[in-house]
Amino acid sequence: MVPQRRSGNSIPESEWLERPSGPTMQPSSPIPPDPVQLPVAESVTTHRVNYSETDQMGVVYHARHVVWLDVARTEHLRAHGFSYKELEARGIRLVVTDLAVRYRNGARYDDLVRIRCRVTDVGSRRVVFRYALELAEDGTPIADAETTLISLDASHRLTRLPADVLAALGGKAGA
Amino acid sequence: MVPQRRSGNSIPESEWLERPSGPTMQPSSPIPPDPVQLPVAESVTTHRVNYSETDQMGVVYHARHVVWLDVARTEHLRAHGFSYKELEARGIRLVVTDLAVRYRNGARYDDLVRIRCRVTDVGSRRVVFRYALELAEDGTPIADAETTLISLDASHRLTRLPADVLAALGGKAGA
Amino acid sequence: MVPQRRSGNSIPESEWLERPSGPTMQPSSPIPPDPVQLPVAESVTTHRVNYSETDQMGVVYHARHVVWLDVARTEHLRAHGFSYKELEARGIRLVVTDLAVRYRNGARYDDLVRIRCRVTDVGSRRVVFRYALELAEDGTPIADAETTLISLDASHRLTRLPADVLAALGGKAGA
Amino acid sequence: MVPQRRSGNSIPESEWLERPSGPTMQPSSPIPPDPVQLPVAESVTTHRVNYSETDQMGVVYHARHVVWLDVARTEHLRAHGFSYKELEARGIRLVVTDLAVRYRNGARYDDLVRIRCRVTDVGSRRVVFRYALELAEDGTPIADAETTLISLDASHRLTRLPADVLAALGGKAGA
Numbered sequence: 001m002v003p004q005r006r007s008g009n010s011i012p013e014s015e016w017l018e019r020p021s022g023p024t025m026q027p028s029s030p031i032p033p034d035p036v037q038l039p040v041a042e043s044v045t046t047h048r049v050n051y052s053e054t055d056q057m058g059v060v061y062h063a064r065h066v067v068w069l070d071v072a073r074t075e076h077l078r079a080h081g082f083s084y085k086e087l088e089a090r091g092i093r094l095v096v097t098d099l100a101v102r103y104r105n106g107a108r109y110d111d112l113v114r115i116r117c118r119v120t121d122v123g124s125r126r127v128v129f130r131y132a133l134e135l136a137e138d139g140t141p142i143a144d145a146e147t148t149l150i151s152l153d154a155s156h157r158l159t160r161l162p163a164d165v166l167a168a169l170g171g172k173a174g175a
Numbered sequence: 176m177v178p179q180r181r182s183g184n185s186i187p188e189s190e191w192l193e194r195p196s197g198p199t200m201q202p203s204s205p206i207p208p209d210p211v212q213l214p215v216a217e218s219v220t221t222h223r224v225n226y227s228e229t230d231q232m233g234v235v236y237h238a239r240h241v242v243w244l245d246v247a248r249t250e251h252l253r254a255h256g257f258s259y260k261e262l263e264a265r266g267i268r269l270v271v272t273d274l275a276v277r278y279r280n281g282a283r284y285d286d287l288v289r290i291r292c293r294v295t296d297v298g299s300r301r302v303v304f305r306y307a308l309e310l311a312e313d314g315t316p317i318a319d320a321e322t323t324l325i326s327l328d329a330s331h332r333l334t335r336l337p338a339d340v341l342a343a344l345g346g347k348a349g350a
Numbered sequence: 351m352v353p354q355r356r357s358g359n360s361i362p363e364s365e366w367l368e369r370p371s372g373p374t375m376q377p378s379s380p381i382p383p384d385p386v387q388l389p390v391a392e393s394v395t396t397h398r399v400n401y402s403e404t405d406q407m408g409v410v411y412h413a414r415h416v417v418w419l420d421v422a423r424t425e426h427l428r429a430h431g432f433s434y435k436e437l438e439a440r441g442i443r444l445v446v447t448d449l450a451v452r453y454r455n456g457a458r459y460d461d462l463v464r465i466r467c468r469v470t471d472v473g474s475r476r477v478v479f480r481y482a483l484e485l486a487e488d489g490t491p492i493a494d495a496e497t498t499l500i501s502l503d504a505s506h507r508l509t510r511l512p513a514d515v516l517a518a519l520g521g522k523a524g525a
Numbered sequence: 526m527v528p529q530r531r532s533g534n535s536i537p538e539s540e541w542l543e544r545p546s547g548p549t550m551q552p553s554s555p556i557p558p559d560p561v562q563l564p565v566a567e568s569v570t571t572h573r574v575n576y577s578e579t580d581q582m583g584v585v586y587h588a589r590h591v592v593w594l595d596v597a598r599t600e601h602l603r604a605h606g607f608s609y610k611e612l613e614a615r616g617i618r619l620v621v622t623d624l625a626v627r628y629r630n631g632a633r634y635d636d637l638v639r640i641r642c643r644v645t646d647v648g649s650r651r652v653v654f655r656y657a658l659e660l661a662e663d664g665t666p667i668a669d670a671e672t673t674l675i676s677l678d679a680s681h682r683l684t685r686l687p688a689d690v691l692a693a694l695g696g697k698a699g700a
Binding site for chain 2: 057062063064066067070093095096097098099100101102103
Binding site: 242245246263 | 402433438
């Protein structure tokens with residue numbers, strides 16, 4: 001259940017996003033402003049929406065985007081020299097601790113969606129990815145998201161990311 | 176991919192949650208502190224984890240919880256006198272604009288999960304739900320979450336929630 | 351993508367099911383006629399269709415029923431004294447080798463679906479389940495299905511079902 | 526829950542497929558022998574298994590293959606000049622009435638799966654697709670499947686497939 005997009009333009013956020021009222025000013029998005037940008041390339045993944053992903057509102061059901069993020073960060077790792085499959089074989093598990101998604105416009109059946117992914121923070125045992133999802137055709141924003149993952153070993157204890165993985169993601173060993 | 180829980184106790188967050196470093200202090204959770212509590216009862220839903228929901232890490236895949244939230248708020252509405260199906264028939268669409276999930280411990284196959292749901296903010300065209308997911312057996316926390324939904328009409332324009340729905344959710348018409 | 355049901359009655363199969371033409375007469379259903387009925391009780395599960403299960407045709411997407419069958423046979427085992435979770439702990443894996451579904455009418459959002467499940471054949475290393483899915487409200491048929499599962503050990507070799515499980519499912523040890 | 530494959534070779538079917546016993550000889554597969562082959566090209570789709578598709582048995586959960594079939598036939602149509610999205614816009618709905626899958630070997634996380642798809646029967650209001658799913662890397666069979674779809678109009682009544690679609694799929698108008 002995500003905002004429908006009008007034919008042509010995206011719906012200006014000002015039009016449907018009601019500012020929260022009351023004494024406690026909540027940010028309009030659970031995704032805080034961008035921290036210091038790390039010198040890591042952005043990776044791009046595309047996905048063609050299939051029928052199983054739509055719901056009766058005629059757009060992609062909001063839980064599907066979460067899987068697209070998973071695929072995007074997996075490909076981001078691959079673009080930087082690592083497959084998540086290899087990491088698991090090395091005994092490392094990257095586990096999601098936080099997920100935040102701001103839905104902007106609905107994606108529709110057969111749309112080609114582009115997912116831009118970059119690492120915005122990386123520590124020895126933690127990595128944060130940010131994502132921008134948009135229509136490949138014209139850049140209409142679909143959603144923005146952020147996921148935080150921690151590095152656990154096979155016994156599910158916090159463990160340091162291997163130095164080579166850390167470096168590839170833009171972090172420094174010992175950080 | 177969510178933190179595994181140890182046999183018995185949950186993993187103390189202090190043990191695996193690394194405080195973010197660097198000049199920009201990010202909150203450890205995308206879910207801000209609870210705003211003013213509205214006088215609305217909490218609803219409780221339970222769900223037994225089925226095999227399709229597990230992944231090869233042996234826990235529930237993190238996107239599944241998002242569907243459980245949907246079921247929880249649907250039942251919350253039902254407990255307050257409305258079915259979402261009726262709302263749709265009345266031309267109202269509740270569309271998710273924001274989703275935030277903090278994953279605490281993994282849920283496993285055949286676990287009975289309890290989802291507590293309450294409305295924490297409601298305006299004439301917007302409602303915010305908060306959720307606490309835990310093991311029914313012993314209250315082990317599984318995840319906390321928050322979703323913001325806006326009310327759109329069939330033409331996908333912002334529209335006021337019907338007064339009866341608003342009142343049932345704890346809001347006031349004209350707010 | 352499953353046949354929509356008309357308001358009220360189900361669509362008579364004769365009206366839309368075209369007999370296959372050509373020299374090779376294919377059965378109209380991949381599910382062969384019922385074999386000798388085993389003296390095992392039928393178990394009944396219910397499921398309320400949630401929003402994530404619908405597709406833009408306004409009915410439950412056809413792959414979702416497959417998960418409902420899984421839940422149904424899991425509950426069938428439980429009703430006969432075993433949890434599949436226990437079986438796995440005992441080193442037995444029940445693995446699907448064949449799936450056949452005949453879709454009759456679409457199920458809709460918020461419908462309560464009833465799944466009747468029974469064992470129609472059981473050997474020492476193989477069990478066949480049959481299912482009838484219908485609307486709980488009025489018995490409108492949604493689908494019929496059959497799944498064949500084999501019993502494998504942790505090394506993925508065929509292994510005999512434990513005698514107690516076999517007996518509970520209606521089979522005889524040594525069969 | 527599908528048969529695991531051994532490292533290297535696929536598990537010979539004779540090794541784990543128990544012939545059904547008893548008076549009623551059931552075919553070992555719900556998929557009958559190939560009917561007369563139609564002069565239509567086979568289309569090929571590939572899919573990289575993502576983490577959400579695995580289950581705790583370490584292989585792709587058996588319901589996921591059903592979605593892959595949907596994507597495969599959608600691409601088959603596209604390869605023959607039609608997008609399913611266009612068909613829907615023309616008021617045609619292709620609805621699945623029958624699904625049969627024979628699972629051969631498990632697919633694993635990050636595997637590249639190849640899905641071969643062809644039309645094996647087409648009438649004026651009905652089309653049957655057959656699929657062979659295999660590992661792209663070495664052809665290890667994953668599953669075989671068949672789906673039957675009927676053509677309905679917006680009122681959900683049987684309707685003839687447009688002549689151009691029929692011809693593209695290898696059928697003849699008036700058949």
